[in-house]
Amino acid sequence: MTETSTALRTMISPGRYVQGRGALDSLGSYVVKLGRRPLVLADDVVRGLTESAITRSFEDVGLPVVFERFNGMPTAAESRRVAGVLRERDCDVIVGVGGGAPIDTAKAAADDTGLPVASVPTVASTDAPCSALSVVYTEQGAFESYRFYSSNPQLVLVDTLLAASAPARFLVAGVGDALATWIEARAVEQSNAATMAGGAATRAGRALAKLSWDILWESAIPAVRAVEHGIVTPAVEAVVEANTLLSGLGFESGGLAAAHAVHDGLTAVDHTHGLAHGQKVNIGSITQLVLEGRPAREIHDFIEFTTRVGLPTTLTEAGLGGVQDSVLRTVAEAATAPAETIHNLPFPVTVDDVVDALKAVEVTGRAVRAEAGLPEPVAPAH
Numbered sequence: 001m002t003e004t005s006t007a008l009r010t011m012i013s014p015g016r017y018v019q020g021r022g023a024l025d026s027l028g029s030y031v032v033k034l035g036r037r038p039l040v041l042a043d044d045v046v047r048g049l050t051e052s053a054i055t056r057s058f059e060d061v062g063l064p065v066v067f068e069r070f071n072g073m074p075t076a077a078e079s080r081r082v083a084g085v086l087r088e089r090d091c092d093v094i095v096g097v098g099g100g101a102p103i104d105t106a107k108a109a110a111d112d113t114g115l116p117v118a119s120v121p122t123v124a125s126t127d128a129p130c131s132a133l134s135v136v137y138t139e140q141g142a143f144e145s146y147r148f149y150s151s152n153p154q155l156v157l158v159d160t161l162l163a164a165s166a167p168a169r170f171l172v173a174g175v176g177d178a179l180a181t182w183i184e185a186r187a188v189e190q191s192n193a194a195t196m197a198g199g200a201a202t203r204a205g206r207a208l209a210k211l212s213w214d215i216l217w218e219s220a221i222p223a224v225r226a227v228e229h230g231i232v233t234p235a236v237e238a239v240v241e242a243n244t245l246l247s248g249l250g251f252e253s254g255g256l257a258a259a260h261a262v263h264d265g266l267t268a269v270d271h272t273h274g275l276a277h278g279q280k281v282n283i284g285s286i287t288q289l290v291l292e293g294r295p296a297r298e299i300h301d302f303i304e305f306t307t308r309v310g311l312p313t314t315l316t317e318a319g320l321g322g323v324q325d326s327v328l329r330t331v332a333e334a335a336t337a338p339a340e341t342i343h344n345l346p347f348p349v350t351v352d353d354v355v356d357a358l359k360a361v362e363v364t365g366r367a368v369r370a371e372a373g374l375p376e377p378v379a380p381a382h
């Protein structure tokens with residue numbers, strides 16, 4: 001919970017959003033409006049995928065090309081290190097390229113140094129690119145805190161061809177992160193709790209959350225199929241926009257509730273560390289629907305749909321099949337920590353409520369699969 005309920009409504013957004021096939025070729029023309037000495041933060045895999053296009057586009061507009069290696073975990077120490085590099089190299093803008101982790105780190109380093117930041121997601125896997133916050137982790141990969149900024153990234157640029165060429169599991173995870181947005185915004189509407197933007201939700205924030213939801217029910221399955229073959233179709237364009245822009249604005253200005261709090265709780269146990277953010281969020285969405293006592297049909301449809309998309313819908317797939325109650329209690333205690341967004345639900349929630357809701361996810365997930373003729377859940381390989 002960011003604040004208690006408030007009467008003032010607010011909405012925040014990035015300065016510019018650019019999306020399309022080959023968008024990376026135009027990155028320089030947008031970055032040059034933000035600064036003259038950019039630092040590009042990317043891990044080795046992402047650098048390999050983007051270096052030639054970024055170099056060409058920077059050279060076209062006379063920008064120098066300086067890459068810095070992202071070390072893999074978005075910790076406070078990593079963002080301080082990157083801020084040090086920005087100062088040492090006298091850079092005046094940072095460009096975070098890759099998944100949510102380097103983008104969150106670039107935002108934190110930009111805040112430390114007072115510089116503008118551009119997000120360049122190379123996968124449509126999370127809500128990180130557009131938001132004015134970073135999720136900070138411990139070295140071990142457990143959720144530590146949210147860090148809020150006074151502004152959103154000045155630029156968000158997504159090359160759809162790059163996102164469609166990545167393994168499909170990234171887009172699938174992004175769908176999980178994005179479907180939660182409406183589920184959470186709907187609960188926040190009832191409680192009138194403060195959103196991540198620091199005020200009550202606007203109708204605009206909620207409308208974008210709902211639009212993201214509608215697009216995903218329509219287009220997520222054909223988009224995942226297209227991306228499995230590395231092709232860009234209108235469904236892929238729609239889902240990349242839903243995952244990145246609509247859900248990004250929708251979660252921040254529509255509000256978070258239990259789905260993300262349960263995600264944070266899941267990071268407190270090692271069992272789930274192999275899962276992507278959006279995969280854990282999907283377990284959180286089902287947990288929230290159970291806690292809310294939503295109609296059986298609605299829960300059934302959500303589980304069946306997200307199973308078909310390829311998201312985990314049972315504890316087994318999250319590495320938590322058959323674990324002792326103490327493990328689920330650890331998850332539930334972290335999910336109900338006083339600062340957690342679970343308290344944005346319009347009713348009180350206890351640790352016991354969350355433990356039982358998690359158990360219900362396993363039972364219901366298995367039952368829905370059996371009824372829908374879908375295969376039994378499989379535990380992750382790690």
Ligand SMILES: NC(=O)c1ccc[n+]([C@@H]2O[C@H](COP(=O)([O-])OP(=O)(O)OC[C@H]3O[C@@H](n4cnc5c(N)ncnc54)[C@H](O)[C@@H]3O)[C@@H](O)[C@H]2O)c1
Nearest residue numbers: 045099100101122123125126127128131133134135166277
């Ligand atoms: N700040 C926010 O508002 C917000 C919202 C949601 C999630 N997050 C954060 O985002 C992070 C998760 O991000 P993520 O799931 O994108 O993972 P990630 O950034 O941790 O990792 C992505 C992985 O994909 C690889 N990769 C990137 N692009 C690729 C491509 N085109 N082809 C092949 N491989 C590619 C990278 O090398 C990396 O190994 C978490 O830290 C989460 O907390 C932040």
Ligand SMILES: [Zn+2]
Nearest residue numbers: 127177277281
């Ligand atoms: Zn998220």
